[in-house]
Amino acid sequence: MIQLDQISKSFGGQEVIHDLSLEIPEEKTVVLIGPSGCGKSTLLRLMIGILWPDKGRISLLRKELTSQNIESLRQQVGFVLQDGGLFPHLTAAQNICLMAKYLQRDPAWIQSRLAELCALSRLSLDLLERYPRQLSGGQVQRVALMRALMLDPQVLFLDEPLGALDPLHRVSLQDDMKSIFSELKKTVIMVTHDMGEAASLADLIVIMREGRIVQYDNMATLVTQPADPFVVEFINAQRKPWQHLEDQIR
Amino acid sequence: MMLQKSILQLLLLSILSGLVFASADANIKVGSKKFTESVILGEIISQHLSSHGIAAVHQDQLGGTRLLWKALLGGDIDIYPDYSGTIIHEILQAEDIDNHAELKSALEKTGVLMANPLGFNNTYALGVSQATAQKYQLRKISDLKNLPDLRFGFTNEFMDREDGWPSLRNYYQLPQKTVRGLDHDLAYKGLEAESIDLIDLYSTDAEIAYYQLHILDDDLKHFPEYSAVILYRAELEDRNPQIKSLLAQLSGSISNTEMVRMNSAVKLDGNSEALVAHNFLKQKFNVSSLVENSTLLSRLLKTGSEHLLLVILSLSAAILVAIPLGIWGARSPAAGQIILSTVGIIQTIPSLALLVFMIPLLGIGGPPALVALFLYSLLPIVRNTLSGLSDIPLDIRESALALGLPPAARLKLVEIPLATRSILAGIKTSAVINVGTATLGALIGAGGFGQPILTGIRLDDTGLILEGAIPAAVLALLVQWGFDLLERLILSPGLQISQESHS
Numbered sequence: 001m002i003q004l005d006q007i008s009k010s011f012g013g014q015e016v017i018h019d020l021s022l023e024i025p026e027e028k029t030v031v032l033i034g035p036s037g038c039g040k041s042t043l044l045r046l047m048i049g050i051l052w053p054d055k056g057r058i059s060l061l062r063k064e065l066t067s068q069n070i071e072s073l074r075q076q077v078g079f080v081l082q083d084g085g086l087f088p089h090l091t092a093a094q095n096i097c098l099m100a101k102y103l104q105r106d107p108a109w110i111q112s113r114l115a116e117l118c119a120l121s122r123l124s125l126d127l128l129e130r131y132p133r134q135l136s137g138g139q140v141q142r143v144a145l146m147r148a149l150m151l152d153p154q155v156l157f158l159d160e161p162l163g164a165l166d167p168l169h170r171v172s173l174q175d176d177m178k179s180i181f182s183e184l185k186k187t188v189i190m191v192t193h194d195m196g197e198a199a200s201l202a203d204l205i206v207i208m209r210e211g212r213i214v215q216y217d218n219m220a221t222l223v224t225q226p227a228d229p230f231v232v233e234f235i236n237a238q239r240k241p242w243q244h245l246e247d248q249i250r
Numbered sequence: 251m252m253l254q255k256s257i258l259q260l261l262l263l264s265i266l267s268g269l270v271f272a273s274a275d276a277n278i279k280v281g282s283k284k285f286t287e288s289v290i291l292g293e294i295i296s297q298h299l300s301s302h303g304i305a306a307v308h309q310d311q312l313g314g315t316r317l318l319w320k321a322l323l324g325g326d327i328d329i330y331p332d333y334s335g336t337i338i339h340e341i342l343q344a345e346d347i348d349n350h351a352e353l354k355s356a357l358e359k360t361g362v363l364m365a366n367p368l369g370f371n372n373t374y375a376l377g378v379s380q381a382t383a384q385k386y387q388l389r390k391i392s393d394l395k396n397l398p399d400l401r402f403g404f405t406n407e408f409m410d411r412e413d414g415w416p417s418l419r420n421y422y423q424l425p426q427k428t429v430r431g432l433d434h435d436l437a438y439k440g441l442e443a444e445s446i447d448l449i450d451l452y453s454t455d456a457e458i459a460y461y462q463l464h465i466l467d468d469d470l471k472h473f474p475e476y477s478a479v480i481l482y483r484a485e486l487e488d489r490n491p492q493i494k495s496l497l498a499q500l501s502g503s504i505s506n507t508e509m510v511r512m513n514s515a516v517k518l519d520g521n522s523e524a525l526v527a528h529n530f531l532k533q534k535f536n537v538s539s540l541v542e543n544s545t546l547l548s549r550l551l552k553t554g555s556e557h558l559l560l561v562i563l564s565l566s567a568a569i570l571v572a573i574p575l576g577i578w579g580a581r582s583p584a585a586g587q588i589i590l591s592t593v594g595i596i597q598t599i600p601s602l603a604l605l606v607f608m609i610p611l612l613g614i615g616g617p618p619a620l621v622a623l624f625l626y627s628l629l630p631i632v633r634n635t636l637s638g639l640s641d642i643p644l645d646i647r648e649s650a651l652a653l654g655l656p657p658a659a660r661l662k663l664v665e666i667p668l669a670t671r672s673i674l675a676g677i678k679t680s681a682v683i684n685v686g687t688a689t690l691g692a693l694i695g696a697g698g699f700g701q702p703i704l705t706g707i708r709l710d711d712t713g714l715i716l717e718g719a720i721p722a723a724v725l726a727l728l729v730q731w732g733f734d735l736l737e738r739l740i741l742s743p744g745l746q747i748s749q750e751s752h753s
Contacts, residue, residue, distance in 0.1 A: 050651050074654030085649030089667045089742035099653045131744030
């Protein structure tokens with residue numbers, strides 16, 4: 001579905017992605033995880049041509065990214081940012097339908113698709129008449145997800161979609177996302193720094209450090225057969241707040 | 251959509267009014283300098299021609315000698331009154347002219363004819379108050395040599411004329427250091443307020459008697475003769491053979507006493523130049539020319555529509571040019587730097603200087619004023635368009651990219667709507683500055699609210715100054731309110747909600 005072949009990328013002389021190759025299979029949820037500055041967000045942006053690599057090749061939907069095909073390829077994928085990236089001058093509904101209207105889809109189809117997405121993300125149609133600044137953080141992320149799903153993309157890219165939410169909203173949206181992803185059978189690439197989130201959502205996890213992939217496996221393999229002491233360290237560092245109580249009880 | 255439609259309407263309007271500015275050319279155009287005597291003479295000439303059935307318009311108080319001379323050579327005006335001394339020492343200073351005949355032939359080489367003198371001699375003189383004269387026993391210009399601390403206030407023209415202050419200082423070996431340049435009409439005020447001690451004046455000034463000034467005797471005969479004469483374009487005789495004889499009728503018709511009396515009638519008694527000229531012609535030639543008696547309302551309508559036209563045309567042209575420049579600058583930072591510095595430099599040119607630069611290119615009147623106002627309106631709009639677009643947060647720009655919108659659609663659907671507030675603020679700033687700057691258009695004959703202000707300063711008539719200043723201020727306020735209202739109408743409600751209402 002997505003193929004990265006010996007990718008390198010520098011910013012101002014500083015190389016942030018080093019000779020990286022990665023293949024993402026169809027209909028799987030793949031999580032990119034690692035400490036701050038490991039290059040996971042950069043990697044995500046390289047996959048949809050918001051950034052371009054200095055070296056190497058990237059293909060998306062079996063096509064190599066070029067400046068000619070990038071806009072049509074982007075129209076076949078969805079993208080959700082940490083703060084939603086909603087356009088403040090448009091209502092939630094206008095945000096969701098912007099691209100469909102630009103591509104002159106049938107208005108009746110747009111309406112029925114909107115209703116479908118409302119049911120899926122558990123938001124009321126009335127709420128979609130509000131502007132982004134009138135929505136809560138959780139609602140903004142749900143609207144952003146609906147906007148990304150509007151044209152029924154084959155691939156979804158999510159950059160820390162839950163990062164700015166309080167714990168309660170976070171858990172509820174995480175659960176909803178899990179069921180949406182499994183129901184829709186999309187290929188999902190998500191960036192996070194939260195191991196719990198990765199464990200809950202991911203089929204496959206890419207652990208990154210300093211612009212390189214340390215290990216690319218499912219959660220069970222990461223725990224049972226860590227490729228590097230960093231993997232153990234990284235997984236263990238994500239402690240629950242009540243970890244010390246559990247330790248005491250044991 | 252709404253914005254596009256109104257821009258279209260403005261464009262249409264500008265084309266129409268461009269035609270208006272370009273027309274009105276068949277008339278004979280009489281010019282005058284921006285002091286009362288010149289305006290009276292301009293009125294006399296134009297009314298004299300009109301009363302003999304020749305269509306003539308008077309473009310009054312256009313500016314100083316150089317401006318009028320250039321306008322005459324360029325054909326922006328056809329006739330104007332000047333003084334022999336001024337022509338010899340200011341306009342044709344490169345030539346060595348000794349007498350009237352030489353002057354005439356020198357002028358003819360430039361395509362300009364000179365009618366015989368009108369009769370009076372309005373030479374330069376230096377004046378002090380009676381108190382100053384008594385205090386220092388001042389009688390003649392030579393007496394000034396021993397008084398280095400006297401403060402001089404001269405008209406800017408006198409300050410740098412070849413026959414003005416520089417040569418006077420050398421001729422009499424004058425030691426004074428405190429010499430300020432100021433408007434002639436303000437100079438009398440300064441003398442009265444004792445902030446200056448000595449001014450230059452014209453020997454037919456009405457104020458000499460009014461302020462009881464003491465005129466210093468030009469004991470070493472420095473100042474040349476300044477006989478009033480009429481200059482006109484040679485081709486005028488071809489256009490209308492009557493002209494020559496009509497202008498000749500005015501020769502020798504105005505004595506010094508007559509001119510002082512007419513100046514007083516305007517400056518001190520508050521009569522209009524038109525009426526004074528009318529009375530003069532009636533008494534001399536027993537002809538009755540039509541003098542329009544304008545009402546306050548009709549004057550306001552005239553100046554107001556001239557002013558509005560200047561503002562609307564220059565501003566809409568600026569909007570059409572500046573917004574694309576701002577977009578270009580936001581797309582390419584290197585181009586942005588160049589664009590911003592260029593329009594920034596234009597902004598630093600003093601407005602009066604810019605207006606005068608325009609005259610050789612575009613003549614006098616509406617067009618040069620429009621171009622100058624257009625240039626001044628660019629910076630705020632360019633800057634605000636550029637910053638409005640550059641300030642769009644990264645996540646919004648990435649979202650627009652990731653949706654797959656092509657560049658033009660991103661600009662139209664996302665970037666311009668988000669920068670609207672900033673762009674409108676830029677246009678509003680330009681509009682308000684434009685309304686103020688347009689008052690200077692009167693200096694080069696573009697009319698507007700500056701016209702009564704200019705005349706008011708010249709005649710020391712506060713009422714007349716306010717007649718221009720108040721409407722200009724009101725217009726600036728209206729423009730401000732208009733744009734605030736427009737912002738509420740066209741700005742997305744989503745952007746008018748403050749971030750605080752976030753639940």
